[in-house]
Every structure is written in structure tokens, then in C-alpha cells.
Amino acid sequence: xxxxxxxxxxxxxxxxxxxxxxxxxxxxxxxxxxxxxxxxxxxxxxxxxxxxxxxxxxxxxxxxxxxxxxxxxxxxxxxxxxxxxxxxxxxxxxxxxxxxxxxxxxxxxxxxxxxxxxxxxxxxxxxxxxxxxxxxxxxxxxxxxxxxxxxxxxxxxxxxxxxxxxxxxxxxxxxxxxxxxxxxxxxxxxxxxxxxxxxxxxxxxxxxxxxxxxxxxxxxxxxxxxxxxxxxxxxxxxxxxxxxxxxxxxxxxxxxxxxxxxxxxxxxxxxxxxxxxxxxxxxxxxxxxxxxxxxxxxxxxxxxxxxxxxxxxxxxxxxxxxxxxxxxxxxxxxxxxxxxxxxxxxxxxxxxxxxxxxxxxxxxxxxxxxxxxxxxxxxxxxxxxxxxxxxxxxxxxxxxxxxxxxxxxxxxxxxxxxxxxxxxxxxxxxxxxxxxxxxxxxxxxxxxxxxxxxxxxxx
Numbered sequence: 001x002x003x004x005x006x007x008x009x010x011x012x013x014x015x016x017x018x019x020x021x022x023x024x025x026x027x028x029x030x031x032x033x034x035x036x037x038x039x040x041x042x043x044x045x046x047x048x049x050x051x052x053x054x055x056x057x058x059x060x061x062x063x064x065x066x067x068x069x070x071x072x073x074x075x076x077x078x079x080x081x082x083x084x085x086x087x088x089x090x091x092x093x094x095x096x097x098x099x100x101x102x103x104x105x106x107x108x109x110x111x112x113x114x115x116x117x118x119x120x121x122x123x124x125x126x127x128x129x130x131x132x133x134x135x136x137x138x139x140x141x142x143x144x145x146x147x148x149x150x151x152x153x154x155x156x157x158x159x160x161x162x163x164x165x166x167x168x169x170x171x172x173x174x175x176x177x178x179x180x181x182x183x184x185x186x187x188x189x190x191x192x193x194x195x196x197x198x199x200x201x202x203x204x205x206x207x208x209x210x211x212x213x214x215x216x217x218x219x220x221x222x223x224x225x226x227x228x229x230x231x232x233x234x235x236x237x238x239x240x241x242x243x244x245x246x247x248x249x250x251x252x253x254x255x256x257x258x259x260x261x262x263x264x265x266x267x268x269x270x271x272x273x274x275x276x277x278x279x280x281x282x283x284x285x286x287x288x289x290x291x292x293x294x295x296x297x298x299x300x301x302x303x304x305x306x307x308x309x310x311x312x313x314x315x316x317x318x319x320x321x322x323x324x325x326x327x328x329x330x331x332x333x334x335x336x337x338x339x340x341x342x343x344x345x346x347x348x349x350x351x352x353x354x355x356x357x358x359x360x361x362x363x364x365x366x367x368x369x370x371x372x373x374x375x376x377x378x379x380x381x382x383x384x385x386x387x388x389x390x391x392x393x394x395x396x397x398x399x400x401x402x403x404x405x406x407x408x409x410x411x412x413x414x415x416x417x418x419x420x421x422x423x424x425x426x427x428x429x430x431x432x433x434x435x436x437x438x439x440x441x442x443x444x445x446x447x448x449x450x451x452x453x454x455x456x457x458x459x
Contacts, residue, residue: 011039018047027337031330041326074459075428076157077435079450081144083159085174085459086435086448095172098179100143100161147193150459152200157459158182160190160204169193169202169222174459182222190216196240197423203238203248211263215250215274228274232257234266234372237294246276249284249295253372266372268310271295271303285403293371298421303403306371306416308394368452370394370417370432377452380432385415388446393417393432400429413438422458430456 012032019028019042028046032038075086076095084092146167148159155174160167161184168184189207196202200220206227207213215228215238229235229250238250254267270286285292285305293306368375375393384391392415400416403409412427413419413436419429427438430453436444 008035008039015039015042015047027330027334030333034329037326038330041330045327073437073447075435075447075456076148076150076459077430077448077450077456078145078148078454080452080454081142081146083145083148084448084450092448092450095174097143097145097159097161097170097172099168099170099181099184100145100163103143103163146189146191147204147455148457149193149195149202150457151195152197158193158195158202160193162189169218192237194239196245198245203240203250205236205238205250211255215248217276228276235272239296241273241297242299248274248276249297250274251293251295253291265312269293269372271305291372294419296419296421298425299423300425301405304419304421304427305401305403306398306419307401308371308398311373370454375432387415387431387434387436387444390431390434390446390449393452400427412442413444418453418456420457426458428456428458 012035015038016029016032019032028042032042073086073088077084077086077092083095083097085095086092143161143163146160146162148157151157151171157172157174159170159172161170166184166186167188167190169182171180171182172178173180190204191207192203192205194203202218202220202222204216204218205213206216211234212232213234213236214230215235216225217228218225229252232255234253234255236251236253238248241247241249250272251269252272253269255263256265256267258264268286268288269291271284271292273282273284274280275282284295284303287310289310291306291308291310293308296304298304368377370393377393380393381391384393385396386392394415394417396414398414398416399411400413400419401409402412413429415431416429417432419427421427428447429436429438432453433451434449435447435453435456437447438444
């Protein structure tokens, strides 16, 4: 009995030391003071997943050492709703939208004119601070770039700019830094912009309030919008097929609804091909075990896509109920801590703890929606696998796959959140925090790193 008590005490000391060194939330230190139960829960939920991850050295051996970046390489990417351009070894430059800045300036002036409503002596919470919005802070106003694509002219690019009330399509010239608004309209939520290099037509995915998304085609000036797909599904990531002006690929996910019409789940994502001349829809890849995402066809005729395991909405099992019961005291302690931390921030503008693990610069992204999945960004940055020192937001099961014309499949990269295929067949991809160039020998070169990279495109 004394030996068991001694071992339990040693385990408590070890796990408390581990929690402090790895900057775990402080409620874990409190939980570990509970003999046996605290150590058991910490081991299963925090320690075991951490030691099972792939070591960074293995990641570097798998992907190769960094090499020089050719000066002619030009890449655009979106991070936290902001658009950046990277050319060769140069530092990434943010592309600012004059129209977006004008919207922000107008909103700031309106908010400042209404400050008297929240700055009275009877308003100790100061309204905007209570709800996490600073009325006079331009950074708190949401104006995001949701998608970007290379234009047909050298140095040109197109992007979709979205605010809380309106969205639009814009043309930007990198050489003159001039922006041209093609159109904007209210309640138009779109992403996955893709231009046909032959005809100039645009494809994009338009989202609706009922949870569905449709593929839309527009002419070169952004007008004459036409819906190509419909139904109770989420159709996204459209791309033109090279060498064919009227055929395209896209990913499609069915929506499951209950008797009241509320969405309760999604099916596995499949890849579909659509012929605009005859309206024929053909299934390309479909498997109930996997999600097939973001299809692209290279100039070599190979099909590239992201493959990840399909995860159904888990049911409630006896083991889940037992696990929830064991975690109940710790979840209550965490809720109480965050409740007190909230009021500490409101009254003193200081948190109760400063040891919260790696911090995402800029906006406070603890979780985010990436390719239809909720990603715990805070957890991934703290203990996720790394590629050349860059943490991955997505697990190794998110694979970039190349499928040849004879049906052979090859995994060319792992931890892939986004990618693009160049006109010469060269690949770039992102693990969510870094951008890598994949050469013909399968080695990755680190090109840039940033926080929360949502989309990457050749420019």
C-alpha cells in the first residue's frame, strides 16, 4: 500500500511538472492534485496523445532539408482573411484592398459617433469591451478576403472580398497596385475562386443560410452569374479541367436532415465532374471511408486531391458516458476558471494566467473551421507534428494524393490543408502554418510561414 502511495505521489509530481513545462492550462495543475483520478485523466487526454505524435526529426527526414527558393517563384496566400504575396526569398507582402479599407473607415466613423451610448458613467462594461468588440478599433471590424486566383494577365490577380453585409469580386494589378471593383452585392457569400485561362470565366462556391453551397459560373467581368449545381448538398472547390473549356471538377457533400429539416450531419465528400455543354454529372471518386477534397488536374493529366478519413458524428456509448462522468469535476473547474478569467479581463484587462501555450498572433483563433472540419488551433500549435520546424494545423491523415491516368494513387505529402498545381505541374502546399514547394524528387522546401493559412495559389 505504501509503495502504491509513493508511486502515486511520484506520478503526481511528474505530471504536474510536465503540465507546467508544456504550458498546459492551470486547471490541469489543480486536477492533478486529486490522487489517481487526476493522473489517469491527464495521462489519457494530454500525455498519451503527445508522446504518440511523429517526432520532428522524422518529419524532416521524410520531407527533406530546406534548399534555396528560386527567385521566379510567385505565390499568393490567405491568412486570417488577409491576402499576402510572396516572391522568391522576399518577405511576404500584404495586399491591401482600398475598397475594404474604405468600408472599415466608414464603420469606424459610425461606431465613434455612437460612443456616447456605451461610455456613460452608468456603463461599467463599456458595451463593446463586454462583447469583445472595440467600437473604435478598425481591427475588430470583419472585412475578409475569402479566395484568390491568378489572372490571365501577368501580375494580375482576382479576389473575393467579404464583409458582414456585402461581398464583391475585385481585380488587382501587382505592378501598379491598382484595384478594380468588378461587382459587389449584398448577402453574397462566396469562396473557391477559379478562372478559366482560356475563356476567362470564373467558378466559385456560393454559400446559403440553410447550410447548402452551390457552384456558380460568371463571365470575365464578373457578371451574368449562373448556378450550375443545386440540391441539399455542399458543393465546393470547383476547378476547370485543363484543355477543356466547358468541363470542371468539384467536391460534393450530402447533408442529412431530421424530420424538422435541421441539418444533423454530412456524408463523405466525393469528387464530381460536370460537362457544361450537355449537363452530364459524373462521379470521379467516392468512398464512404474517406473525404475527397479540393480536386485539381495538372497539365500532366494527373488528378490531385486531399484525402482524409471520413468521420461520422459519433454516437453515445456506455464508455463515452463513463468518460464524461469522470471528466465532470475537471470541466466544472475549467468553467469556473474561465468565468473568473472573463471578469478579470473586463475589469482589469489582465488574464488570470499567462501560461497558455503558443499564442496565435493577431486574432484570437482557438478553434477554426478548415475544409469543413473544426480544428483546435491552440492544441495543434502546442503539440502538433512539425515540418521543418513549422507546426501543422492538420494531422498526417490529411494527405495530398496524385492519381495517374491508369488509376494508380501516390501520396506525395501529408499534413496538407491546402495546395495548388502550377501550369508546369509544380506543386505547392500548406500545413496550415507554412507554405512548401514540392520538387520532382518529392522533397519540400519551406517558402513562407504564417498563422492560419487557409488558401495558397500560384501567382
